[in-house]
Amino acid sequence: MKITKESVLETLRTLSLPGDGQNMIDAGALGNILIFGDQVDIDIQMSNPTLQARKKAEVTIIKAIHEQVFEKAKVKVNIKITPPTDISGPTPIKGKPIPGIDNIIAISSGKGGVGKSTITANIAITLSKMGCKVGVLDADIYGPSIPTMFDMVGARPLSVSIDGKSKMEPIENYGVKVLSIGFFTRPEQAVIWRGPMAAKALNQMIFDAAWGELDFLLIDLPPGTGDIHLSIVQALPLNGAIVVSTPQNVALADAKKGIALFQQENINVPVLGIVENMSYFSPAELPDHKYYIFGERGAEYLAKDKNIPFLGAIPLIQSVREASDYGRPAVLQDKGPVVEEFVEITKKLVAQVLHRNSYLPPTKAVEITNLVGCEAIKS
Numbered sequence: 182m183k184i185t186k187e188s189v190l191e192t193l194r195t196l197s198l199p200g201d202g203q204n205m206i207d208a209g210a211l212g213n214i215l216i217f218g219d220q221v222d223i224d225i226q227m228s229n230p231t232l233q234a235r236k237k238a239e240v241t242i243i244k245a246i247h248e249q250v251f252e253k254a255k256v257k258v259n260i261k262i263t264p265p266t267d268i269s270g271p272t273p274i275k276g277k278p279i280p281g282i283d284n285i286i287a288i289s290s291g292k293g294g295v296g297k298s299t300i301t302a303n304i305a306i307t308l309s310k311m312g313c314k315v316g317v318l319d320a321d322i323y324g325p326s327i328p329t330m331f332d333m334v335g336a337r338p339l340s341v342s343i344d345g346k347s348k349m350e351p352i353e354n355y356g357v358k359v360l361s362i363g364f365f366t367r368p369e370q371a372v373i374w375r376g377p378m379a380a381k382a383l384n385q386m387i388f389d390a391a392w393g394e395l396d397f398l399l400i401d402l403p404p405g406t407g408d409i410h411l412s413i414v415q416a417l418p419l420n421g422a423i424v425v426s427t428p429q430n431v432a433l434a435d436a437k438k439g440i441a442l443f444q445q446e447n448i449n450v451p452v453l454g455i456v457e458n459m460s461y462f463s464p465a466e467l468p469d470h471k472y473y474i475f476g477e478r479g480a481e482y483l484a485k486d487k488n489i490p491f492l493g494a495i496p497l498i499q500s501v502r503e504a505s506d507y508g509r510p511a512v513l514q515d516k517g518p519v520v521e522e523f524v525e526i527t528k529k530l531v532a533q534v535l536h537r538n539s540y541l542p543p544t545k546a547v548e549i550t551n552l553v554g555c556e557a558i559k560s
Contacts, residue, residue, distance in 0.1 A: 184221060184251050186214050192249045196241055198227050199234045212261070220255045221246060226263045232444055232488075235260050278418055279387065282316070282395045284534055286453070287413060287422040289443075291435030293324075293404035296458035297425040299501065301401040302330040302510045307527040309356035310512070313396040316351060318386060319361030320413060321403040322379045323372050328363040331355065332508025338364055341391050348391040355513065358395070360386045376408035383412055404435075406442045414448050421453035421537055423492070423530065428457055428479030436480065440487055453492075453533040455484040456526060460494035471496075490533055493526035495519065 193205045205211050205225070212224030223242060227234065239258040246256050279285070288304075290297040301317060308315045319327035328334050331354045338349045338360065351358035362382060366372060374382070392398065400417075403409050413419070422443045426436035436455070443450040457480030461471040474497065484491035495501070501519055504511040512523045 184216050184254060188250045189214055192245050196245055199237050222257045224259045226261050228263055281393055282398050284420045285398045285417050287400045287402055287419050289402045289422055289439045290404050290425045291439035292432045295425055295427045295432055298326045298401050299505050300425050300456055301399055303512045303523045304527050305357045305399050306355050306510055306512050307523050308397055314394055316358040316392050316395045316398045318400045320383055320400050320409055322362050325361045325363035327361045327401055330505045330510055331359050336364055343391050348389055350391050360390055380412040384416055406438055419450045421451040423453055425456045425458055426480045427459045428476040433479050433483050451537050452489050454490040455480050456492050457494040459497040462497040492529045493522055495522055
């Protein structure tokens, strides 16, 4: 059977996008139709950015063409998200923006021990080296490790007066401003707090801090999907999230839950990408050999399965661990494969942030501003 453009158009005229009363043709959602034998490529534009809406539109179109045009047609639906035409009065989804902070990125893991804080510290310093103004909020209330990685153990924030109000001044090292519950506890002290107490301490570090002007605030979340995560998404309008995982199935199972948290319909935070840590091991005497101790490319396959960008893979290298333990993250080295990989990961992250800010509706009450001070990345 020969598939015609007219038959596809007639089918689309009977369909509407989720939440739209008009059919796809009259609503102007159809971009283009290309037909190559039994292959049908359809470009659709829609303003609803949720994965559920996109999947429903795709399934509806494919099913209709199979039923009304040709049951063996190979249909590919390309969906592009377009911002709403009227954004004169956007309704805030949740949280309130922090004045002076352009982009807030959560870094999550689902499972503990996969190197989330190591990834956070190295991305933050890489962004700073690229010319961005960066802050890190250590939201791991029960196991803060950022002070160790930034060589700040024992440091205490000072109090400063901002517009007549007393605020905490983040401590700066390596060009990054940092706040952590670890600044207010002894290294051997266990934080034994219920959820409301932890949330209160977190809110103080967020809103009672003098962060100043920042291009990026990275939030190092605790493992899992608990109280702290809910407190963050309720308190702050996140621009997006990164998920960190190691390649083995046990870690990937928890990473899936971390992704599902951000993709919940009532949360709806874009997952900007997945980073695979401890990807492989290469002995010093055999630098060209890769031993996939925890499995091969598991996080990369997960990213592909979930249709999420794969930002990159960091190998299992002793110097990365030592650098974190000694408070000098690996990217502070002049060069090396790990430094280069973190630079590539950071560039991909910023590209995803720029794409997210350009094509998705804002997730806060005010418009998201440009990445001032990051020209080195955008060029």
